[in-house]
Amino acid sequence: MKPKKMIPYGRQEITQTDIDAVTEVLQSDFLTQGPRVPKFELELSQYCGSNHAVAANSATSALHIACLALDIGHGDLVWTSAITFVASSNCALYCGADVDFVDIDPLTYNMCPLALEKKLSIASKSGKLPKVLIPVHLCGQSCDMEEIHKLSLEYGFKIIEDASHAIGAKFKDSKVGKCDFSDITVFSFHPVKIITTAEGGIAVTNNPSLDNKMRLFRSHGITGNESDFHLRPSEEVWNYQQIDLGFNYRMTDIQAALGLSQITRVDEFVTKRNTLAKKYNDSLVNLPLQLPKIDSKSYSSFHLYVIRVCPHKTNKTHKEVYNSLYTAQIMANLHYIPVYLHPYYEKLGFKRGQCPNAEKYYSEAISIPLYPGLSDKEQDYIIKTIRDIFE
Numbered sequence: 001m002k003p004k005k006m007i008p009y010g011r012q013e014i015t016q017t018d019i020d021a022v023t024e025v026l027q028s029d030f031l032t033q034g035p036r037v038p039k040f041e042l043e044l045s046q047y048c049g050s051n052h053a054v055a056a057n058s059a060t061s062a063l064h065i066a067c068l069a070l071d072i073g074h075g076d077l078v079w080t081s082a083i084t085f086v087a088s089s090n091c092a093l094y095c096g097a098d099v100d101f102v103d104i105d106p107l108t109y110n111m112c113p114l115a116l117e118k119k120l121s122i123a124s125k126s127g128k129l130p131k132v133l134i135p136v137h138l139c140g141q142s143c144d145m146e147e148i149h150k151l152s153l154e155y156g157f158k159i160i161e162d163a164s165h166a167i168g169a170k171f172k173d174s175k176v177g178k179c180d181f182s183d184i185t186v187f188s189f190h191p192v193k194i195i196t197t198a199e200g201g202i203a204v205t206n207n208p209s210l211d212n213k214m215r216l217f218r219s220h221g222i223t224g225n226e227s228d229f230h231l232r233p234s235e236e237v238w239n240y241q242q243i244d245l246g247f248n249y250r251m252t253d254i255q256a257a258l259g260l261s262q263i264t265r266v267d268e269f270v271t272k273r274n275t276l277a278k279k280y281n282d283s284l285v286n287l288p289l290q291l292p293k294i295d296s297k298s299y300s301s302f303h304l305y306v307i308r309v310c311p312h313k314t315n316k317t318h319k320e321v322y323n324s325l326y327t328a329q330i331m332a333n334l335h336y337i338p339v340y341l342h343p344y345y346e347k348l349g350f351k352r353g354q355c356p357n358a359e360k361y362y363s364e365a366i367s368i369p370l371y372p373g374l375s376d377k378e379q380d381y382i383i384k385t386i387r388d389i390f391e
């Protein structure tokens, strides 16, 4: 039966414990810059197995300070995946750098290591190698970080993992965020992601100097560490100095309290998402669809469940499927338009045809609802609706 309310593609899970944690902050001494942000940073880095974590007001801000900490500026080149949210690329533009895009693997939809290797080999001949690469763990599945890391040693670039979709995911039995194969990893806590702080993000690293720099850029470029102070006559030395140009990208204690409460349930959320994904896999199998392929080295956090409508098996387009779902009160979505096809990027000179696998994916993909609170009844209804579209 058609539901009264639209079923979204993703949504947060909020319990009374979450609400109590947030209201407790509202009655406390500190709404921001209190004890909960550092506690959340500690819990999160312990969860991932990294040494440091810098919380920010969004993953977009975290990506920006990650680029700044790696010294990205005018004249530098940053590469990311063609299929991602625009923030993975905009963060480099904020720093004045130029960006370029690597094509995806047609099965995992992540940055393709072979395409990357080919592009690097061409770029090295023309002296246009990237300073930083931002691989994106699309839908919650880690990229092949071992391969990407090998290439970084050969070609000398740094790595920021955009793991906005992937808290709770694993690559070769290590949690994403351990930074075994990267300099910095960034997570998002937007409500559609795995856990939420409303708006919020975090950058984790094992490198104390990057940690220090990201803290500086998060808060105006102001430091309270005397060892970082610039030399001044002693009567001019107070307990802080601005030593670089930073931003106000701080997370509040209200957000961190929600994050602290949510992180206790991250594994539960990811397990539930995998259970729901398995049911989709089993129930949508003999339709003219390409279903998600999880590499044997990966455990996905299943932020998104993407189906591709195969043009050689049906004359229905993904737009038609999207519209039929919409009529049935199911809000699907498209993740994502190739970044370089957005009008802003076209103005920068990017052209259609650059990443054929990404463009083919874009013409076929839709994300169907997947979140821990999706009921069996709702999922059965979604499955039946999709089957009816093709039968």
Ligand SMILES: *Cc1c(COP(=O)(O)O)cnc(C)c1O
Pocket (backbone or CB within 6 Å): 058, 059, 060, 061, 084, 085, 087, 088, 136, 162, 164, 165, 188, 189, 190, 199, 200, 201
């Ligand atoms: C959501 C998302 C971001 C940005 O996250 P915010 O916390 O909303 O700033 C960046 N990259 C990817 C891949 C995302 O999905």
